[in-house]
Structures are given as C-alpha cells and as structure tokens.
Amino acid sequence: xxxDYRNPARGATNRVRAFRVLGGLxxxxxxxxxxxxxxxNKVAVSTMVxxxxxxxxxxxxxxxxxxxxxGIPANLLLLRGFAEEYDGDETxxxxxxxSYFSFALGFVEDYEPDRAELLYSEGWRxxxxxxxxxxWFREAQAEKPVPSRETLEKIEEKDVPLLFxxxxxxxxxxxxxxxxxxxxxxLARVELYLGRVIELQPEYYYGLPLAMVASLxxxxxxxxxxxxxxxxxxxxxxxxxxxxxxxxxxxxxAEFYCKRVFDEECFVExxxxxxxxxxxxxxxxxxxxxxxxxxxxYLLETRDDYF
Amino acid sequence: MTISSAVLSRPRxxxxxxxxxxxxxxxxxxxIVERFAPSIVHAKPKHQLKIATIAPxxxxxxxxxxxxxxxxxxxxxxxxxxxxxxxGIQGDEPIVLRKIxxxxxxxxxxxxxxxxxxxxxxxxxxxxxxxxxxxxxxxIHERMDSKFETILHDAGYTLLGWADVGxxxxxxxxxxxxxxxxxxxxxxxxxxxPLAEEFLxxxxxxxxxxxxxxxxxxxxxxxxxSVYVSPLxxxxxxxxxxxxxxxxxxxxHAMGAVVVTNEAWEKIxxxxxxxxxxxxxxxxxxxxxxxxxxxxxxxxxxxxSGVKTVHVSDAEVESLRSIGKDVASALTGKLxxxxxxxxxxxxLGACRAKAGTTGALVR
Numbered sequence: 318x319x320x321d322y323r324n325p326a327r328g329a330t331n332r333v334r335a336f337r338v339l340g341g342l343x344x345x346x347x348x349x350x351x352x353x354x355x356x357x358n359k360v361a362v363s364t365m366v367x368x369x370x371x372x373x374x375x376x377x378x379x380x381x382x383x384x385x386x387x388g389i390p391a392n393l394l395l396l397r398g399f400a401e402e403y404d405g406d407e408t409x410x411x412x413x414x415x416s417y418f419s420f421a422l423g424f425v426e427d428y429e430p431d432r433a434e435l436l437y438s439e440g441w442r443x444x445x446x447x448x449x450x451x452x453w454f455r456e457a458q459a460e461k462p463v464p465s466r467e468t469l470e471k472i473e474e475k476d477v478p479l480l481f482x483x484x485x486x487x488x489x490x491x492x493x494x495x496x497x498x499x500x501x502x503x504l505a506r507v508e509l510y511l512g513r514v515i516e517l518q519p520e521y522y523y524g525l526p527l528a529m530v531a532s533l534x535x536x537x538x539x540x541x542x543x544x545x546x547x548x549x550x551x552x553x554x555x556x557x558x559x560x561x562x563x564x565x566x567x568x569x570x571a572e573f574y575c576k577r578v579f580d581e582e583c584f585v586e587x588x589x590x591x592x593x594x595x596x597x598x599x600x601x602x603x604x605x606x607x608x609x610x611x612x613x614x615y616l617l618e619t620r621d622d623y624f
Numbered sequence: 625m626t627i628s629s630a631v632l633s634r635p636r637x638x639x640x641x642x643x644x645x646x647x648x649x650x651x652x653x654x655x656i657v658e659r660f661a662p663s664i665v666h667a668k669p670k671h672q673l674k675i676a677t678i679a680p681x682x683x684x685x686x687x688x689x690x691x692x693x694x695x696x697x698x699x700x701x702x703x704x705x706x707x708x709x710x711x712g713i714q715g716d717e718p719i720v721l722r723k724i725x726x727x728x729x730x731x732x733x734x735x736x737x738x739x740x741x742x743x744x745x746x747x748x749x750x751x752x753x754x755x756x757x758x759x760x761x762x763x764i765h766e767r768m769d770s771k772f773e774t775i776l777h778d779a780g781y782t783l784l785g786w787a788d789v790g791x792x793x794x795x796x797x798x799x800x801x802x803x804x805x806x807x808x809x810x811x812x813x814x815x816x817x818p819l820a821e822e823f824l825x826x827x828x829x830x831x832x833x834x835x836x837x838x839x840x841x842x843x844x845x846x847x848x849x850s851v852y853v854s855p856l857x858x859x860x861x862x863x864x865x866x867x868x869x870x871x872x873x874x875x876x877h878a879m880g881a882v883v884v885t886n887e888a889w890e891k892i893x894x895x896x897x898x899x900x901x902x903x904x905x906x907x908x909x910x911x912x913x914x915x916x917x918x919x920x921x922x923x924x925x926x927x928x929s930g931v932k933t934v935h936v937s938d939a940e941v942e943s944l945r946s947i948g949k950d951v952a953s954a955l956t957g958k959l960x961x962x963x964x965x966x967x968x969x970x971x972l973g974a975c976r977a978k979a980g981t982t983g984a985l986v987r
Contacts, residue, residue, distance in 0.1 A: 461863045462929035495682035498859050498922040502929065505862045538678055538712030541860050570680050579713045621668070623713075 332501075341407030357491060362403045370395060372414050378600060382607045390421045393436075400443050407447060407479055414444035414482035422489060423608040427615065430493055437490040444483025451476070463505050469513045477518045481526055484510055488529060492536065508533060523602070527551045528566045535573035545577050562599040564591045564609035581624040588613040669697060669705030673884050676714035676723070683752030684914045685733070685787065686710045690880075692907040697904045699903065700896045708733075716730045717741070724885060733787055733883030737817050739881055741780040745960040746772060746879070748968055753948035755877045755972075758916060761788070763975040764968060766877045771967070782889040784900075785908025789854050789878035790919040795867040796850035797843075799934040803827070803943045810849045812839055819955065820852075823875070826950045839863065854878060856915070857920035865927045873944065882908075 372392065379385050393618055394418055400413040426433035438459070448454040453471035457464035472480065488507050492501035511533075514526045534548035551571045559566060560567030567587050575583035589614040679685035686708060695704040714720055714729060717738035723729040732738065740747045749772075755761050765786065773783050776936060781852060794800050806827055814822055822940035824831040832848045842848045843866035851863055851874055858864045892900065936944070956962050 462931070491681065493682060496684040496918075497686060498856060498918055499925045502859045502864070502922075502925045536680070536711075538680065540678055540712050540716055541680070542837075542840060542862055544711075549884045576713060577711070579709075579715075623709075 357389075361407060362409075365399060365403075366406065366408050369399065369412055370408065373416060374601075375604050377604050379604045380596070380607060382604070382611060385604055386424050389416070389424070393417060393420060397439065397443065404446065404451070410443055410447045411478045411482055414440045414479070414486055416440075416445065418482060418485045418489065419558075419605075421486075423605070423612075426489070426493070427612070434490060434493045437486045437493065440486030441483060443488055444479055444486065447479060447497075448483060453478075457510075463509055470507060472513050472517065474517045477514055480510060481514050481521060484514065485529065488533065502573055504533075519554070520558045521601075523563045524555035524566070525563075527555035527558065528563075528569050531555060532573045535575065535577040537576075545574065548574050548577070554588050559599075562606075563602065564594055564598065564606045564613075568592045568609045568612050568616070571613070576623055579624070581620070584620065584624070585617065588617050592617075669700075671704045672707050672895070673705070673730045673888055673892075673901075674707050674709070675731040675733060675882060675884065676709040676712075676720045676729050677882075678712045678716070678735075679710055679733060681710040683710075684918060685911065688780050688907055688911045688914065689733075692903060695903045695907070696900055699899050704892055704896045704900060729902060730888035731781075731784070731882060733882045735789060736879045736881065737814065739883070740817075740819070740959070741774050741880065742781055742883070744958075745775050745964055747819050747955070748960040748964055749877050749879050750819055751948060751952045751955075751965075752876045753873075753945045754952075754968070755791075758974050759979070760972060761877060764971055768967065771946050771964075776883060780886055781883040782886050784882040784884060785868055785904045785911070787823065787880040787882055787908060787911055788915060789857065789880045790915055791874035792852050792854050792876050792878050793858075793874050793923075794850055794852050794871045795842060795858055795931070796869050796871075797865060797867055798849065799869045799932070800850065800871050801934050801936055802940050803947070810847065812842070812848045812851045818959065819847050819951075822954055823947070826947050826954065831919055835910075836861070843867070852876075855919045855926055858926060859922050864931055867931060869932050869935055870923075870926065871934050873941055875944075 326608075373396075376385060376389070376392075393413075396409070396413045396416055400409040417436050421433040421436035421440070425436060450460075452475070453468060453476075457468045460468060472479070480596060484507060485505070490513070491500050491504050491507060508530075511526060511530055514521070515530060519527050531548045531551035533550065534544040537543035545548060552566065552574055555563075555566045556570075568591055568603055571584045571587040571591075575581075592610055594606070594610075597603075655829075675689075675916055677685065677689075679689075689706065689708050693708070697705050705882070709729075711894075714723060717732070718741075720729060720732045720734075721738060721741060724732060734742075736747060736750045749764070776783050794806075798805070798808075800806050800809065806829060809829055811824060811829045811831050811835045813824055815833035815835055821831065821833075832842070834842055834848070839848070839851060840861065840863065843863060851858075851867070853861065853863060889897065952965060956965055
C-alpha cells in the first residue's frame with residue numbers, strides 16, 4: 318500500500334499501537350536475518366513497509382516532543398537498515414530520507430549543526446542511491462554545470478516524493494556547508510530540481526516545496542541572487558496550501574523572510590502567532606507544530622542576535 | 625555562532641516547559657528560572673560596534689568574524705563586542721553607508737566600490753593588472769597600511785582589517801585570449817564604479833552598465849556576454865552556470881575591508897581598543913588566508929563544472945598591462961594623487977627587485 322503523504326492522518330493514534338508496531342518490526346527484522354531467503358524477504362518487506370509507514374505516521378501525530386527526541390535515533394537506525402537491506406524499495410527510501418530530514422531540522426540543527434550535517438548527509442545519500450537507478454537522474458547529474466531543461470522535463474509526478482525528500486536533505490546540507498565552495502556550487506543544481514518539483518506538485522506535503530523554495534529565495538542576499546518578493550509570495554502560497562495549519566512554515570517565514578527584509582515587527586508577530594496557535598491545528602502532523610512552537614520561542618529568545 | 629546563541633540551547637527551553645507543564649510548586653519554578661536566567665539573558669557588551677556585511681551567515685567570512693567577536697568579548701571581559709548583520713539584511717553598500725552616516729550602524733564590511741565612496745584614494749589598490757601575486761599585495765600592506773589608515777581616518781573611518789575579495793577574472797560565453805577578443809565583448813560594468821568604467825573605456829569595450837542583481841538574467845538573455853568577478857563570488861552568484869570560459873590572467877585584485885566610524889571607535893576605552901586591534905590583526909590575517917584558499921578551491925570547482933580556461937600569451941599580457949598603465953594615468957588626480965600612485969609603484973618595484981623577477985602574473 319502506498320502512503321498518501323498529503324494525508325498522513327490514518328489509523329489509530331495511541332501509543333499501544335505504536336509499541337505493537339515496533340514489536341512487529343523487531344520480530345520481522347529477526348526473521349529476515351535468520352531466514353534470509355528470497356521468498357522470506359518478499360514476505361518480510363511486504364509486512365515491514367506498512368508497519369514502518371504507520372510508525373512514521375504515528376510519530377508525526379505525537380504531541381510530546383521529548384518522547385520523539387529521545388526515541389527517534391534508534392528508529393532512524395532501524396529505518397536505514399531496512400532501506401539498505403531492501404535497497405530497491407522506494408517507500409523505505411522515502412521514509413528514511415523524510416525521517417532523517419525531519420529529525421535533523423526539528424531537533425538537532427539549531428544546537429548541534431555538525432551532527433545535523435551528518436544526518437542530512439545520510440538522508441541525502443539514502444535518497445540519492447535510489448534516484449541513481451533512474452535514467453533522468455543519472456543524465457541530469459552528468460550534465461554540467463547544471464541539468465538542461467530538456468532533462469528536467471523527464472522528471473514526472475511519480476518521482477516527486479523521493480526527489481523532494483532527497484532535495485530537502487541536500488539543501489540543508491549545503492546550507493550548513495557555506496564555507497565549502499564545492500557545496501555552494503551545488504545550490505544552482507538543487508534549485509533547478511526543486512523548481513521542477515514545484516512545477517509538478519507544489520502542494521506536496523502541505524506545500525513544503527513552496528516553503529523550501531521561499532526559504533532559499535530569502536536565504537541569499539538580493540545582491541547574491543536572493544528574491545525577497547518572490548519569497549514572500551511563495552510563503553503565502555504555502556500558507557494557503559496548508560490552510561494555515563502548518564506552523565513550521567510561519568517559523569521559516571520569520572526566520573528567513575522577516576530577517577531578510579530586516580523587519581523585526583514581522584519577525585516577532587509571526588512567531589507570537591505560532592506560539593498562540595491552537596494545539597490541535599493539524600492532528601496528523603502534531604509533532605511538526607509542537608516543534609514549530611518550540612523553535613518560535615527559541616527564535617524570540619535569541620532575536621537580539623539578528624535585530 | 626555568537627556566544628549568546630551558543631549559550632542558548634533549545635533543550636534548555638524544553639526543560640523549562642516540561643517542568644512548567646508538570647505543575648511543580650512555585651518555588652521550584654523560581655529555582656529553575658533563576659538557574660537559567662543569567663545565561664538566557666546574555667549581557668549586551670557596553671560598547672558594541674554594529675557592522676553590516678553582504679557575507680551570508682555560515683560563510684567563512686562570517687564564521688571568522690563571529691570568532692573575532694567571541695575573542696573580543698572574552699578578552700575585554702564582555703565590555704566590547706562586534707555585532708555583525710550578515711547577508712545584506714541592512715541593505716546594499718550605498719544603504720549601509722547612509723545608515724552609518726545617520727548613526728544606525730557603526731561600520732561595514734565593504735568592497736572596493738564602497739570603500740572608494742568614502743576614500744577614493746584607496747582605489748589605487750584596485751588598478752588593473754597592478755598586482756601579480758599575493759606576495760605583492762602583502763608587501764604593499766606591510767609598507768603602506770599606515771598611509772591607507774591615515775587616509776581612512778581623515779575620511780572619518782577606522783580600519784579594523786582588510787578582507788579582500790581576491791583576484792578578479794573574466795568569465796565569458798566565448799573565449800577571450802586577446803585584446804581584440806575583449807573588444808568584441810558585451811561586458812558588464814558594475815554601474816557607478818568609476819574605476820571599472822575607465823578600464824573598459826581604455827580597453828575599447830562598450831560596457832553594459834548594470835546592477836549586480838541584473839547580471840544573471842542579462843547573461844541568460846545575451847544582453848551581456850562576459851563579466852569580471854572573483855572565483856568565489858562567481859560561485860556564490862551562480863554566474864559560473866551561464867558562462868563557458870575564463871581567462872587565466874586576473875584583470876585586477878579586488879579589495880575589501882571592515883571599517884567603523886572614528887566616533888564609534890573612540891568611544892571604546894583606549895586599553896580595550898588596543899585589545900581589539902591586536903585581535904583584529906590576528907583574525908583578519910586568518911580571513912585573508914582563508915579567502916585566498918577558497919578562491920583557489922572555487923577556481924577548481926568552476927573548472928570541474930566544465931568552464932574552460934583560456935590561456936593568454938605573454939605578448940597579449942603585455943598588451944593588457946599597457947591598458948592598466950593608461951588607466952592608472954587617467955585616474956591620477958581624479959581618485960588618488962600622483963604621489964600615492966608613485967609610492968605604490970615604487971614599492972612594487974622594490975618587491976619585484978627583491979624577488980628577482982619582473983613579476984609573473986597569477987595564472
């Protein structure tokens with residue numbers, strides 16, 4: 318069964334179910350290792366993938382940030398192990414890349430950037446390895462200095478989930494390596510891929526591709542190719558797509574756009590709006606909104622660093 | 625990362641929130657607040673120099689400036705600090721200079737164009753084909769910095785340190801190997817830069833004046849066919865994705881510096897000024913070395929991306945150097961006095977005599 322990532326709300330929400338899922342995963346992992354034959358692998362992967370999907374989904378519904386902060390690292394290792402074992406399984410690769418990105422962004426990057434860089438690097442690798450099996454990606458990567466329009470047009474809507482979560486890790490990895498010219502040079506390539514994702518499915522994951530492009534457009538100074546007005550417009554479109562329920566988009570808006578235009582009032586009001594938002598705004602992605610509130614408070618506390 | 629952002633950590637806030645949520649007694653909450661409050665409310669230095677730059681946060685430029693700020697705060701007991709506004713959030717150089725004039729900012733990390741606005745004489749350091757390698761630049765700084773600092777001081781500014789952009793090369797859609805090739809170009813001119821304008825005029829090129837923000841689109845549409853920029857900036861601006869060639873001879877060396885107003889500088893107690901000066905010397909030297917290294921890395925990245933390097937013959941180099949001399953003469957009395965140019969040329973002659981060369985251009 319393929320997950321509808323635009324509608325992660327599915328199934329039971331209680332922790333008993335989550336424990337049952339984890340138990341199932343552990344048993345499955347042991348079975349796979351002990352038996353290891355082709356048939357068992359097929360059975361195991363068909364059992365594992367829905368369980369892993371459910372686990373990731375229930376994690377995003379979690380309200381207690383601390384539980385996730387402490388619990389995710391072990392699950393990341395498990396996900397990575399499965400993704401590597403069943404290396405052709407697209408859903409596993411998507412889940413792994415998505416989980417590495419989300420954990421690094423939500424819990425690690427602000428206070429342990431070196432560790433976040435490693436996590437993004439892993440998420441990027443896990444996505445890239447499967448993308449490299451697709452003709453258009455190999456072709457695009459071989460084109461220098463950047464992929465041609467013709468090659469980019471070979472990317473189809475079905476490619477969006479794997480490409481997007483790979484790009485999410487890749488983009489953040491670059492942003493943590495601005496002291497490396499080789500990394501900075503990759504931004505041009507990343508932006509072209511991201512542009513294609515937006516052409517195909519701007520509303521993917523509540524509009525996260527739009528918010529990501531908007532962040533990049535504000536991240537760079539205007540003099541270095543930044544586009545603050547386009548950034549604002551893309552953020553507003555992301556807010557619209559998410560029905561104003563994805564609070565992390567507002568955090569990115571404050572962190573990138575309000576800072577770029579040096580508007581302290583915009584910065585403060587946006588973050589205060591996040592903190593004051595109802596707790597049950599987006600139950601299926603409760604964790605993102607909890608993390609957004611946490612980060613909003615952190616940015617407000619450190620605002621003197623910027624203004 | 626500044627001291628304050630390093631000291632603050634998100635887990636700390638989560639600890640606070642968790643404790644509040646579990647409804648501990650008021651005494652317990654107060655204990656927690658008292659325990660963390662001193663580090664959360666980080667004391668602002670008594671003397672804080674507010675400095676704007678175009679360099680993005682996370683770049684080597686900003687990382688080293690944050691290190692300088694940390695060292696200054698540590699060695700002045702938190703009395704003096706440098707607050708940097710990165711990534712052009714305070715506006716481009718003309719806006720930054722206006723904000724400095726009104727006192728909103730105390731200084732800026734400026735390129736040659738910005739520095740030339742406040743002290744045109746400094747542009748003597750950016751004359752085309754003047755410097756031939758890094759050792760010549762170091763030689764001039766060692767012998768003439770006190771002169772340049774006096775020029776800046778008379779213009780109302782104190783030099784914190786040089787932060788050069790580096791050697792500047794031509795990047796083009798078609799190969800440029802000769803002066804004749806150069807004449808055929810639709811070459812970008814950074815509008816408002818009198819030095820570049822004079823150079824292009826003497827080179828016989830009809831320039832296309834544009835702001836930096838319009839260059840990328842103009843390369844795409846063909847309005848311009850070539851640009852001049854340092855390798856590191858060529859990557860940051862993504863111009864390398866729109867050109868096919870670069871020449872192996874730099875047309876100039878672009879300077880940069882961090883300056884603050886004399887007024888702001890002199891408000892800092894004298895003993896602390898000496899400390900800041902000592903630390904600035906150390907960290908700006910580190911920045912200059914890092915920039916040189918990153919420019920070399922960038923040139924390699926650009927070559928790896930498929931941009932071909934065009935060799936300019938020795939005869940053509942001489943022809944280009946003669947343009948440099950014409951520009952130097954033409955701008956004498958306009959940007960700098962004849963004595964300053966003569967002193968720079970004389971020092972360079974001494975440098976080359978000591979090295980036993982007539983100067984080989986950086987390639």
